[in-house]
Amino acid sequence: MPELANSKTWKRTGKTTVDTPDLPYELANRFTTPIARFLKVEAAIGLLLLLAAITAMTLANSPLSGPFLAFWETPIGLHFGPWEFGRSLQHWINDGLMTFFFFVVALELKRELVLGELRHPRFAALPLAGAVGGMLVPALLYLAFMSGKPGAHGWGTVMATDTAFVIGCLALFSWRIPPGLRLYLLSLAIFDDVGAILVVALGYGTSLNWAGLGFAIAGLAVVAVSARIGIRCIPVYFLFGGAIWLCVDSSGIHPTVAGVVLGLMTPTRAWVSDARLRGILERVLSYPIGDHWSGDTADRRDLRKAGVAVAESLSPVERLVMMLHPWVGFVIMPIFALANAGVPISVDDIGQPVSVAIVIGLVLGKPIGVMSFSWLAAHACLAIKSRGLSWRYMAAGALLTGIGFTMSLFVAELAYSPALIDAGKIGIFTGSVMSAVLGLSMLTWLTWRRPAA
Numbered sequence: 054m055p056e057l058a059n060s061k062t063w064k065r066t067g068k069t070t071v072d073t074p075d076l077p078y079e080l081a082n083r084f085t086t087p088i089a090r091f092l093k094v095e096a097a098i099g100l101l102l103l104l105a106a107i108t109a110m111t112l113a114n115s116p117l118s119g120p121f122l123a124f125w126e127t128p129i130g131l132h133f134g135p136w137e138f139g140r141s142l143q144h145w146i147n148d149g150l151m152t153f154f155f156f157v158v159a160l161e162l163k164r165e166l167v168l169g170e171l172r173h174p175r176f177a178a179l180p181l182a183g184a185v186g187g188m189l190v191p192a193l194l195y196l197a198f199m200s201g202k203p204g205a206h207g208w209g210t211v212m213a214t215d216t217a218f219v220i221g222c223l224a225l226f227s228w229r230i231p232p233g234l235r236l237y238l239l240s241l242a243i244f245d246d247v248g249a250i251l252v253v254a255l256g257y258g259t260s261l262n263w264a265g266l267g268f269a270i271a272g273l274a275v276v277a278v279s280a281r282i283g284i285r286c287i288p289v290y291f292l293f294g295g296a297i298w299l300c301v302d303s304s305g306i307h308p309t310v311a312g313v314v315l316g317l318m319t320p321t322r323a324w325v326s327d328a329r330l331r332g333i334l335e336r337v338l339s340y341p342i343g344d345h346w347s348g349d350t351a352d353r354r355d356l357r358k359a360g361v362a363v364a365e366s367l368s369p370v371e372r373l374v375m376m377l378h379p380w381v382g383f384v385i386m387p388i389f390a391l392a393n394a395g396v397p398i399s400v401d402d403i404g405q406p407v408s409v410a411i412v413i414g415l416v417l418g419k420p421i422g423v424m425s426f427s428w429l430a431a432h433a434c435l436a437i438k439s440r441g442l443s444w445r446y447m448a449a450g451a452l453l454t455g456i457g458f459t460m461s462l463f464v465a466e467l468a469y470s471p472a473l474i475d476a477g478k479i480g481i482f483t484g485s486v487m488s489a490v491l492g493l494s495m496l497t498w499l500t501w502r503r504p505a506a
Contacts, residue, residue, distance in 0.1 A: 098382035099221020105390035106458070110482075113395030125392045143392045147466055150385045152298060152312035154459075157374065157381045158216075158246045159316025164370050167321040170439075171240055178436035179427055180237050184244035186426025187454050188212040188252075191418025195410045204407040207468035207477060209256055211414025213249035213460030215485070216242040217386065219453045222493055229500040231446055233439025238450045241423065247313060249460045254310045257467040265304035272297040273314060280320060285365065287373070290315075307467070319373060324365040333362045386459065393462045394478070402476040403483075407469070411461075411480030416487045420451035427451075449495035455488025457481055 112121040125146075130139020140148065171177035191211040199205040219238055223230060276293050284290075294315050302308035325333075337359045364372070402408060427447065430436035438447075461481040469477045 097221075098217040098386060099219075099224070101383060101387050102215075102217050102390055102459070103221075105387035106394040106482075109391045109393075109395035110398075113397050118395075118397060122395060122397075125395075143466075146385075146389055146392045147463060148302070148308050149298075151389060151463065152309045153377060154312070154381050154385055154389075155246070155250050155309045156294075156312035156316045157377050158243055159313045160319055160370050160374050160377075162243045162247055163317055163319065163321060164374065165240060165243070167370075170236060175435070175437045176439070177240070178430055179438060180240035181244055182430035182436055183237070183241045183423040183427040183451070183454075184248060186422035186424075187214065187241065187245060187419050187451075188248050188422070190422030190425070191414035194418040195414040198410040198413055199406060202406050204410075204469060204473045204477070207407065207411075207465065207473070209249065209252045209464040209468055210461045210477060210481060211411055211418060211457065211484075212245070212252060213457055213464070214238075214242040214245045214419070214454040215456045215458040215460065216246065217382065218456045218458055218485070218489070219450075222453055222456075222489060222496075223450075225493070226496055226500055230496065231439070231441040231443070233442035234446050234450050236439060237442060237447065238453065241454065245454070246460060249464065250307075250309055250313050253307045253464060253467065257307065257464070261305045262303055265300050265302075266306070269297050269300035269304055269311070272300055273318070276315065276318060280318075285324060285369075287369075287376075319370050321368050321370045323368045323371075325362045327366070330362050330366045333359050389459065389463075393466060394482075396475050396478040396482070398479065399475065402479050405473070405476040405480075407473050407476045408480035408483065411477060412484040412487065415455040415457050415461075415481070415484030416491070419455040419457075419488070420448070423451040423454050424448055445499055446496075449492055449499060451492075452488055452495060453492035455492075456485045458485050461485070 109121075112118065115121075125141065125143040127142045128139055129142055129145055130137065132139070165171040166177065171180075192208045195208045195211050196205060199208075216239065219242055220235070223235055223238065272293060276290065276297070279289070279293070294311065297315065298308050298311045301311040333355075337355050367375075424444075424447065427436070428444070431438060458481065462478065465474060465477045465481060
């Protein structure tokens with residue numbers, strides 16, 4: 054049969070099967086496939102995050118409010134004589150579990166900058182400019198409105214975009230929106246998150262403990278040297294990361310910064326090349342069929358070597374994203390929402406200056422900053438738009454960037470006093486909902502006018 058002329062046949066259990074060739078591999082698959090997988094997970098995460106937030110708000114305003122809120126204040130820690138290391142459950146979630154969130158964000162950013170479309174500087178410049186504008190303008194509006202008022206220190210709450218909710222909103226429109234819009238908003242949100250954690254480190258840290266900072270830098274140097282000399286055992290690096298987290302925590306810098314730095318240090322190059330992997334697998338396949346893989350034999354050693362080669366043919370960045378992203382999205386972020394979104398709603402809190410300033414920053418400041426800085430970057434020839442991405446769709450996406458939620462709640466816990474925290478959270482919820490409604494409405498109007506955008 055001519056169609057099988059170039060096919061390979063293998064005899065297994067007495068049957069002949071045809072090894073059908075796969076589709077041709079294109080260079081574009083290096084960044085489109087990971088992005089597609091990431092977007093699918095993010096869409097589901099957005100829904101779960103919304104359910105967690107609604108659950109927390111419902112319980113915080115129900116007869117179970119007292120036990121629910123007190124649960125997150127449960128102290129957890131270690132105590133050895135005069136030495137004590139402890140936090141409330143909520144603080145362990147915000148300081149510990151969220152380190153993994155920022156670690157994954159940094160991994161995604163590095164992968165896009167090194168392997169994805171953002172490796173082209175002018176493509177990366179557009180979402181970077183939008184992220185800078187989306188952080189700077191709302192913060193300035195917030196400070197202008199809150200000048201001389203209690204809570205002015207909370208300007209960081211209006212600077213970040215919630216990636217999961219934004220991508221979840223885009224998922225509602227499927228193929229009807231330009232693919233470039235998803236990449237633009239995803240990249241912008243990642244830049245936003247990294248910028249926000251830098252703001253946390255610089256604007257909401259305590260006085261520096263230089264000894265702790267020195268030990269943290271030494272730990273990072275150990276990680277760099279270990280990677281350089283060929284240590285590839287992931288659990289070893291998690292132990293290093295835990296030690297570095299403790300050092301950063303003792304230094305006075307917010308410990309989640311450790312996750313960002315370690316994520317950006319993670320290598321993007323695979324240890325085993327495609328040619329070497331093929332050679333190792335061909336050696337295993339050359340053995341005759343039979344039960345001869347046990348014992349200390351050459352057959353078994355080759356089989357184990359093939360298993361290592363298959364795992365190491367993916368870069369550490371790819372392996373860690375595949376390992377951690379579902380845990381972060383489906384476990385850590387919903388737990389964070391449950392621990393932080395429970396706010397007793399009070400009419401007095403809704404009209405407080407803090408709430409109004411946050412709404413202004415998210416609903417007006419974010420889209421104005423994103424669009425103005427993106428437009429300036431494009432017209433100054435510093436950045437270029439993806440093909441098929443219009444300014445109207447970018448404007449709709451810019452409205453969605455006002456959904457701050459996760460990062461805004463994270464900063465609010467650090468920035469506001471107990472007297473203002475509830476008002477701040479109500480402002481975050483109100484501004485995020487308004488931004489979602491405005492962005493979805495504009496996208497609905499655009500896709501209704503021209504479904505095949």
